[in-house]
Amino acid sequence: MFPGATTDREAASYVVVGAPLDATTTFQPGTRFGPDRVRQFSESYDDYDRRTASRFTDLGVHDAGDVHPWDDVPAYLDHLAAELRSVVLDDAVPATIGGEHTVTYAGVEAVDPDVLVVLDAHLDLRDAYGGNEWNHACVTRRALDVVDHAYVVGARTGSAAEWDRAEADDVTVVPPEDAGEWARSMQEDGILDGDSIYLSIDVDAADPGYAPGTGTMEPFGLAPRELRDAVRAVAPYAEGVDVVEVNDRDDGQTAALAGKLLREFVFTHAAEA
Structure with missing residues (x-):
């Protein structure tokens, strides 16, 4: 269970769902361990948040466990989307813990937002990678079949074709050096106000x-x-969130960061609700 997720499913405002998909990772595998590690390394965090003067255990968080994957990635994504859609239909916010970044497509399908905001080192705008259009390097491209616009915050690498695709009107790339100013403008100018948002946090947006x-x-x-x-800036407008691409190849610092960012989302979203 995600620490502090003590609310019953029927009364929940936020529902944590693990999605340990590890099918198309292109370099170092291990995202199948992501949900459990994020839960494990979030255990030490205090319940109380001074900034929002709230307790995590009072915010209506439920952990629904994991939706375990199988070999057919599109079929798994359909199933995961149905599970997350049930959360949305119950007027709760789905909070998915990956798993590889491909699981974001299921969250986008479930929430059906106007805008995707993704924190990511990679553009993920490939039409296919290795002949597979459901590779994790294609997730933002697939999401653009659902959303009207995608912001890719922190992106610093991509193929030539991806950078060309990023020039289209439905994509805004915010490089790392501009991320702070972008977050401030989101908060101060209310640029996202009026749009439904899905937030995806790929931990590789962070410097390694x-x-x-x-x-x-x-x-x-x-x-x-x-x-x-960036999470604090987007959270008030978001109707779904995920944190993805955590694996087991460190001493837990990546999972700890992922869990902290998920908590920051919940604290901020609840405070602005």
Whole structure:
């Protein structure tokens, strides 16, 4: 169970769902261990949050356990989307813990937002990778079949074709050096106000010095405070969230960061509700 997720499913405002998909990782596998590690390394966090003057255990969080994957990725995503859609239909916010980034598509399908905000080192705008259009390197491209616009915050690498796709009107790329100003503008100017948002947090948006336990590390990334500020900026507008791409190849610092960012989302969202 995610620490502090003590509310019954029927009364929950936030429902944590583990999605340990580890089918298309292109470098270092291990995302199947992500949900359990995020839960494990979130155990030490205090219940009380001074900034919002609230307790996590009072915010209506339920942990529904894991939706275990199988070999057919599109079929699994359909099933996962149905599970997450049931959360939405109960007027709760789905909070998915991956698993590889492909699981974000299921969250987007379930929430059906106007806008996807994804914190990510990679553009993930490939039409296919290795002949597979459901590879984790294609997830933002697939999500654009559902959403009207995608913000990719922290992106610093991609193929030539991806950078060309990113020039289209339905994509905004925010490089790491601009992420802080972007977060401030979101908060101060209310740019996202009026849109329904889905937030995806790929931990490789962080510099690997802070989050080495991920499959495809990319240097020159975001600091944890920059990730925190971006999450705080988007959370009031978001109707679903995920944190993805945590694996078991470090001493827990990546899972600890992922769990803290998920808690920051819940604290901020609840305070603004």
